[in-house]
Amino acid sequence: xxxxxxxxxxxxxxxxxxxxxxxxxxxxxxxxxxxxxxxxxxxxxxxxxxxxxxxxxxxxxxxxxxxxxxxxxxxxxxxxxxxxxxxxxxxxxxxxxxxxxxxxxxxxxxxxxxxxxxxxxxxxxxxxxxxxxxxxxxxxxxxxxxxxxxxxxxxxxxxxxxxxxxxxxxxxxxxxxxxxxxxxxxxxxxxxxxxxxxxxxxxxxxxxxxxxxxxxxxxxxxxxxxxxxxxxxxxxxxxxxxxxxxxxxxxxxxxxxxxxxxxxxxxxxxxxxxxxxxxxxxxxxxxxxxxxxxxxxxxxxxxxxxxxxxxxxxxxxxxxxxxxxxxxxxxxxxxxxxxxxxxxxxxxxxxxxxxxxxxxxxxxxxxxxxxxxxxxxxxxxxxxxxxxxxxxxxxxxxxxxxxxxxxxxxxxxxxxxxxx
Ligand code: AMP
Numbered sequence: 001x002x003x004x005x006x007x008x009x010x011x012x013x014x015x016x017x018x019x020x021x022x023x024x025x026x027x028x029x030x031x032x033x034x035x036x037x038x039x040x041x042x043x044x045x046x047x048x049x050x051x052x053x054x055x056x057x058x059x060x061x062x063x064x065x066x067x068x069x070x071x072x073x074x075x076x077x078x079x080x081x082x083x084x085x086x087x088x089x090x091x092x093x094x095x096x097x098x099x100x101x102x103x104x105x106x107x108x109x110x111x112x113x114x115x116x117x118x119x120x121x122x123x124x125x126x127x128x129x130x131x132x133x134x135x136x137x138x139x140x141x142x143x144x145x146x147x148x149x150x151x152x153x154x155x156x157x158x159x160x161x162x163x164x165x166x167x168x169x170x171x172x173x174x175x176x177x178x179x180x181x182x183x184x185x186x187x188x189x190x191x192x193x194x195x196x197x198x199x200x201x202x203x204x205x206x207x208x209x210x211x212x213x214x215x216x217x218x219x220x221x222x223x224x225x226x227x228x229x230x231x232x233x234x235x236x237x238x239x240x241x242x243x244x245x246x247x248x249x250x251x252x253x254x255x256x257x258x259x260x261x262x263x264x265x266x267x268x269x270x271x272x273x274x275x276x277x278x279x280x281x282x283x284x285x286x287x288x289x290x291x292x293x294x295x296x297x298x299x300x301x302x303x304x305x306x307x308x309x310x311x312x313x314x315x316x317x318x319x320x321x322x323x324x325x326x327x328x329x330x331x332x333x334x335x336x337x338x339x340x341x342x343x344x345x346x347x348x349x350x351x352x353x354x355x356x357x358x359x360x361x362x363x364x365x366x367x368x369x370x371x372x373x374x375x376x377x378x379x380x381x382x383x384x385x386x387x388x389x390x391x392x393x394x395x396x397x398x399x400x401x402x403x404x405x406x407x408x409x410x411x412x413x414x415x416x417x418x419x420x
Contacts, residue, residue, distance in 0.1 A: 008118060009123050009124030010123060021127070024311055024321075025109050025129055028152040028305050028307070028310070035144065035148060037106060038105065041108065042087060042090045043086070044079060044111065045077045045080060046085070048076045050089055051078055051082075054084070054289060055082060055261070056261065062081075065114040066078045066081050067115055080112055080113065081114050082112060082304065083110070085289070087132050088289055089293060091104055091132075092290065096134070097296075102135035103134055103135045104133070105131070105134075106132050107131045107132075108132075111127055112125075120275065121275070121308065122277050126308045127307035128306055130302060131148065134290075140241055141301055143238050143241035143245065145301055146238075147242065149305060150163065150247045152305065153269065153280075153310070156319065156321065158271070158310070158314060160271060160317055162272070163268075163269055164249070165238075165250065165252065165266075166251065166252050166255040167223070167231055167232075167264050167265060168263055169264065170228070170264055170287065173227050173231055178203070181206075182199070184220050186198070190205075205217075222253050252268075261286040261288060261289040266284035268281070271309070273313060280309045281303060281305030283303025285301040286300055286301070325377065326375070327376055331345065331359065332368040333359065333382075334384035337388060338385065338388055339362065346358045352416060372398070373398065378398055379397060379418065381411065391407060392407050393406060395411070
């Protein structure tokens with residue numbers, strides 16, 4: 001062990017488990033790639049103001065959880081706590097909304113940073129795959145998002161997750177509701193911080209997890225009763241389209257989510273095997289965000305799914321991903337001459353697309369075979385001086401245990417044939 005450990009709230013991804021993370025990222029990305037979403041990558045840090053404005057001054061993410069820094073040049077930066085603000089910033093900066101058809105559909109995958117109290121499923125460095133559809137207001141687009149996330153989870157074999165759905169209204173009806181909720185909250189017995197939150201962002205008080213607060217919230221005005229006709233019709237259409245696609249969901253009028261930018265459709269994917277950190281993903285419509293960061297009006301919708309928690313959810317359900325062995329062929333030379341000859345074969349096999357590894361540092365047969373076994377390879381190629389003198393190598397099938405000599409010249413083609 002070295003003097004150093006991974007920082008608090010972080011962990012390392014190591015083989016063989018890291019293969020699960022790659023598989024989860026790929027499974028989430030697959031339906032997006034198949035549905036017109038292009039890949040985008042943005043920097044790991046941005047100007048702090050982007051998140052202050054884009055995520056919201058009153059959110060926990062901005063007030064408590066952001067890693068901020070001042071560079072030697074005096075720039076105020078923050079490690080990205082989420083993906084949407086950066087993706088929209090990049091799309092606006094490159095004028096993607098002007099040069100192509102709307103919506104601009106993008107997907108991303110990367111690391112995010114929040115200074116949170118670490119616990120199982122909650123880390124200071126975590127991984128998301130996300131999708132954003134920028135510049136279109138169409139219930140089918142909101143439905144598409146939810147259906148694609150559902151498809152991603154199902155393709156992994158997840159079953160015990162639920163989709164919670166709500167509408168947060170728009171700039172017509174939300175202010176009226178906000179007003180009504182605020183006057184209700186003013187009549188309650190709340191602590192200082194919650195009172196302040198009620199003034200800045202009253203909807204988030206509904207999200208308070210404390211039992212004494214929840215008890216007082218019984219009878220609070222509900223947003224559904226305040227939705228304007230346009231929002232109601234939009235939401236009904238989203239619900240109908242998801243239902244028609246055979247995707248089950250639950251209406252959850254309390255779902256407000258922790259970011260300020262959401263309007264109309266909001267949704268969360270929760271998994272019942274994860275304890276308190278049950279949200280595996282979430283998203284929604286953010287029609288006002290572009291204007292909040294200085295862009296034109298661009299109604300948009302998106303989601304981010306947490307890779308770490310999706311892996312935990314798979315473990316909670318006991319789902320074993322079908323991950324093929326990384327190595328198909330393992331080469332074991334016996335002696336110096338065999339090393340040179342087999343190493344050349346390994347290079348040739350790799351060029352031919354066969355996943356191949358080699359027994360390095362001239363181990364004895366026994367420990368080399370142990371490593372071959374551990375590699376998961378289906379075939380082991382063994383060659384000693386006598387084999388080479390006869391112009392052949394031995395191919396051992398690790399499943400059946402059978403071993404057969406094969407001409408050195410034919411070994412690449414033979415292994416390709418056997419591996420199909
Ligand atoms: P949010 O941007 O907070 O809606 O997060 C979207 C998803 O990212 C969540 O549903 C989680 O799966 C994941 N996530 C958010 N914060 C963390 C964290 N601190 N640790 C691990 N996963 C997280």
